[in-house]
Amino acid sequence: MENIINAQQLVFAYSGEKEAALKGVSVSVSKGEMVAVLGHNGSGKSTFAKHLNAILLPSGGVCYVGGINTADEDKLLDLRRTAGMVFQNPDNQIVATIVEEDVAFGLENLGIPPEEIRERVDSALKDVGMYKFRLHAPHQLSGGQKQRIAIAGIIAMRPQLIILDEPTAMLDPRGRAEVIETITRLNRELGMTVILITHYMDEAAACDRIIVMDDGRLLIDDTPKKVFSNVALLKRVGLDVPQATEIVYELKKCGIDLPDDIITDEECVEALASLLSKKGEVQA
Numbered sequence: 001m002e003n004i005i006n007a008q009q010l011v012f013a014y015s016g017e018k019e020a021a022l023k024g025v026s027v028s029v030s031k032g033e034m035v036a037v038l039g040h041n042g043s044g045k046s047t048f049a050k051h052l053n054a055i056l057l058p059s060g061g062v063c064y065v066g067g068i069n070t071a072d073e074d075k076l077l078d079l080r081r082t083a084g085m086v087f088q089n090p091d092n093q094i095v096a097t098i099v100e101e102d103v104a105f106g107l108e109n110l111g112i113p114p115e116e117i118r119e120r121v122d123s124a125l126k127d128v129g130m131y132k133f134r135l136h137a138p139h140q141l142s143g144g145q146k147q148r149i150a151i152a153g154i155i156a157m158r159p160q161l162i163i164l165d166e167p168t169a170m171l172d173p174r175g176r177a178e179v180i181e182t183i184t185r186l187n188r189e190l191g192m193t194v195i196l197i198t199h200y201m202d203e204a205a206a207c208d209r210i211i212v213m214d215d216g217r218l219l220i221d222d223t224p225k226k227v228f229s230n231v232a233l234l235k236r237v238g239l240d241v242p243q244a245t246e247i248v249y250e251l252k253k254c255g256i257d258l259p260d261d262i263i264t265d266e267e268c269v270e271a272l273a274s275l276l277s278k279k280g281e282v283q284a
């Protein structure tokens, strides 16, 4: 499959900082993948994300996104259309006083004709499940709804890649669930490539692949099952594992025989039920 992201040995140092924030990061991502990026604070996740749409340019190495070298100034507009970015705080991303005008904002800047803007705004609002709020004022909406409006503003530009930097960090559990459901649907149904930076292990567990960053480097790049089977390593770099994985890990430490690759609540319930029923047979 074609790579939408191809980053080779990315190095980046903020001006005035002695230590580089990225110390040689190489990652490629295929079209249609949904990839989580984990790592404790300061590990370089946001710095890496900002390289994907040229908010930052590498001081070493090279970054291609959708076939465009992000350092190619002539292609900046194309790049920004290819890779859309959603940030943590929805309030900082909303510019207009009516929802549909906010979603249209980026398109107007691109010089898209009015009929097409109308069509794209409606379709983006439907994609995030916010069409019926199109005439509302954004400030009256919940955090989760506002974040979905911010996502609609990005997908109205029809990017191939959407990068979300901790989009659920400021949301309550319900808003968090709405946003994750929306992102998952964009990936599964519309085939959009998704890079999701998150602190929530359950969100990462639901992705196709997880990248773990540590101290400006890529530490692990694997499937959620493989990544979360490294409980000790993850804990060493300051990360948690999903609750289900944690329970199984602690039980195994007590000598109870359970599988290594449990990451969802359902899998945990099933493994425990099967263990208990086996035990019942032995006793009977």
Ligand SMILES: Nc1ncnc2c1ncn2[C@@H]1O[C@H](COP(=O)(O)OP(=O)(O)O)[C@@H](O)[C@H]1O
Residues within 6 Å of the ligand: 014, 015, 017, 021, 039, 040, 041, 042, 043, 044, 045, 046, 047, 048
């Ligand atoms: N604007 C900045 N100026 C100087 N240093 C920065 C800036 N932004 C981030 N850093 C530093 O770069 C490193 C990586 O930060 P960041 O990419 O924000 O990590 P993360 O998103 O994983 O928390 C950290 O050491 C951080 O302190």
Ligand SMILES: [Mg+2]
Residues within 6 Å of the ligand: 045, 046, 047, 165
């Ligand atoms: Mg960050």
